[in-house]
Amino acid sequence: MSGGTGSRLSEFGSGCVRRLDALQRRHRFLGLPVAVVRKYFDDGGPRMAALITYYGFLSLFPLMLLATAAVTATLQSRPDLQQRVLDHLVRPELQPEVEQALARLPPSGVPLAVGLIGLLFAGTGGVLAVYFALNRIWGVPWRDRFGLTRQYVRAVSVMILTFVCALLAAASALITDSLLRLPTVQRSASAVATVAALFAVLTLTHKVLVCRPLRVADIWAGGVLGALVVTALLRTATSVLPALVARAGPVYGSFATVVGVFTLLYLISQTLVLSIEVSAVLEGRLSPRSLTGSVPNAADRRALALLGRQQERVAGQVVTTTFAAAKPTAEE
Structure with a gap:
């Protein structure tokens, strides 16, 4: 009796999965999320997001120091404007620690240059984690990726571009505050x-770090999605983090700040990885994917072949992926 019941339950479960599989293949709005999640786990998305969070957290303080130093030097004659710009770039609760660390830097000369170069080097960790994640998501073979020197040059370029965009966003916010009441x-x-x-x-x-040509049309869907969700996360954190720190009290306040920033970085990293996966799935026509994977469809084959080609490490090496002939399902 129990064996028969188990068999019927197994058949019922298999039937449900087949029907769900057929449904998501017929409807794009269901098939796309399934394909994104499948590719996210195929690429090791959780690990990539964790690495971006870890190295991004270690890079955060050096980057804030560099940004504060640049703004302070540029707007030295306008302390009021300087403070308003810094309020947009560095959270107020983190500014005292950043200012104390900045005060400990050598005042001038070679020691100052060495200190700034060290900060710049320390700040590249998060960007390099993004570099490896992007090239994995977009299926770039190892042989086509940049060498070590070009990696660091590109990472510094991205840091500068990010800083410029952050300054432009801060400037637009200041202009908005002045014009709109x-x-x-x-x-x-x-x-x-x-x-x-x-x-x-x-x-x-994408343009700087991905080692293959990409058009804006290939990126825009995930870019818009990522920008919207990250903006919502930042807005939420602006109101939630100060309340959590205040409730933590003077003893655990600093610890709560660190945990809050780390959590925010993790959520942002997950958001960015998933949004880039959306762009990669759309550009590579990797949807719809099979729910079971037992009988791979055309999108499954393209996705798995892309994973295989990433292992091409030297010129002339070609990795091919073959699939044994299988009887297609009724839905295909």
């Missing part, structure tokens, strides 16, 4: 500026 309009305009800056950063990052 309604708080609701100010917040909306600031959010639009943030989305535009993030989309620009994502697009330029």
Whole structure:
């Protein structure tokens, strides 16, 4: 009896999976999310997001130091404007620590140059984690990726571009605050500026770091999605993090700040990886995917062949992926 019941339950479950599989293959709005999730796990998405979070967190403080140093030196004669720009670039609760660290830097000469170069080098960790994630998501073979020197040059270029976009977003927010007096309009305009800056950063990052030609048309879907979600996360964090730090009290306040920033970085990293997967799935026609994978369809074959080609490490090496002949399902 129990064996028969188990067999019937197994058949029922298999039938449900087949029907769901057929449904998501027929409807693009269902098939696309399934394909994105499949590719996310095929690429090791959770690991890539964790590495971006870890190295991004280690790079965050050096980057804030560099940004603060640049703004302070540029706007030295305008302390009021300097403070307003810094408020947009560095969270107020982190500014005292950044200013103390900045004060410990050598005042001038070779020691200062060495210190700034060290900060620049320390800040490249997060960008390099993004570099490896992007090239894996877009299926770039190892042999076509940049050498070590070009990796660091490109990473520094992305840091500079990101800083410029952040400054432009801060400037637009300041102009909006000056011209528009309604708080609701100010917040909306600031959010639009943030989305535009993030989309620009994502697009330029693809152009600089991905070792294969990509058009803006290949990137825009994931870029817009990522920019919108990251903006929402930043807006939420602006109101949630100070409340959590205040509730933590003076003893655990610094710890709560670190945990909050790390959590925010993790959510942003997951968002960016998934949004880039959306662009890669659309560009590579990797949808719809099979739910079971037992009988791979055309999109499955393209996705798995792309994974295989990434292992081509030297010139002339060609990795091919073959599939045994299988009887197609009724849905195919």
